[in-house]
Amino acid sequence: RIAYVNGRYVPQREASVNVEDRGYQFGDGVYEVIHVHDGRFVDTGLHLARLARSLRELAIPKPMEDGALLVVLREVVRRNRIREGIVYMQVSRGVARRDHAFPRDVAPALVVTARHGKAFPREIDTWTGTAITAPDIRWGRVDIKTVNLLPNCLAKQKAREAGAYEAILIDRDGNVTEGSSTTVWAVDEDGVLRTRHLDHHILPGCTRAAVISLMEEAGIRFEERGLSEAELRAAREIFLTSATSYVKPMVRLDGVAVGEGTPGPVARRLFELFARHADGAAHN
Numbered sequence: 001r002i003a004y005v006n007g008r009y010v011p012q013r014e015a016s017v018n019v020e021d022r023g024y025q026f027g028d029g030v031y032e033v034i035h036v037h038d039g040r041f042v043d044t045g046l047h048l049a050r051l052a053r054s055l056r057e058l059a060i061p062k063p064m065e066d067g068a069l070l071v072v073l074r075e076v077v078r079r080n081r082i083r084e085g086i087v088y089m090q091v092s093r094g095v096a097r098r099d100h101a102f103p104r105d106v107a108p109a110l111v112v113t114a115r116h117g118k119a120f121p122r123e124i125d126t127w128t129g130t131a132i133t134a135p136d137i138r139w140g141r142v143d144i145k146t147v148n149l150l151p152n153c154l155a156k157q158k159a160r161e162a163g164a165y166e167a168i169l170i171d172r173d174g175n176v177t178e179g180s181s182t183t184v185w186a187v188d189e190d191g192v193l194r195t196r197h198l199d200h201h202i203l204p205g206c207t208r209a210a211v212i213s214l215m216e217e218a219g220i221r222f223e224e225r226g227l228s229e230a231e232l233r234a235a236r237e238i239f240l241t242s243a244t245s246y247v248k249p250m251v252r253l254d255g256v257a258v259g260e261g262t263p264g265p266v267a268r269r270l271f272e273l274f275a276r277h278a279d280g281a282a283h284n
């Protein structure tokens, strides 16, 4: 595997960052994951816009312009011969003598890696999973896609130990925020499709944005209105979205069947729309 590290393409096992990289010492960095389908990126514009926003929010300069970054992303994908998989990019504030306050005149550090993944699932019935609930113990600016993922890792590990795919996070007020690495959607007891509104307490998912556009085009109704834990447990359908989960139905929550315990009609419809959208991206 080949990685890109600060201007050079290097074998990944030899790739390394400085011990005083602020991403390593303080988690002072941001990242993006883009799905590669049929050798092309899905929702590139959304991901690059979110990366730019994350950098802006933390006052980290862009390591390079979007056009140049795309060239690097494509080159890493090409050198690793990825047709289906992901590309990962991480930007840290850079290398400086350890001090909490920002260093002056330090160039941001950019690392890009890619890896093979399974092809986009074609059958939603083979693409189901289960979820547990876990407390959301993250900080107050999770809308910035930083590499500070320890609470997310703890929640995902809890899910794995329970044999589940995802941990759905519940905040201190008893409301659903999002999954440990996914956006949460549910069809409530009244049949209304809902996902939480955007603010500082969830990551603005690119797949969420893409799915919303697809629904608007198709005239599918939904509400940007969060759910309480009780509403989640009473939901007819629960599904997740992310660049690597696509549209993924959760058929059990904390061991209890969601609805009929099979993918529901809304998830099915969105899965089909998103699959077509991802295929479309591959033919741009």
Ligand code: PLP
Binding pocket: 033, 152, 178, 179, 180, 181, 182, 183, 203, 204, 205, 206, 207, 208, 241, 242, 243, 244
């Ligand atoms: N929420 C969190 C906490 C995430 O880490 C992710 C993706 O990594 C998402 C939501 C989904 O975002 P996207 O659809 O852009 O992959």
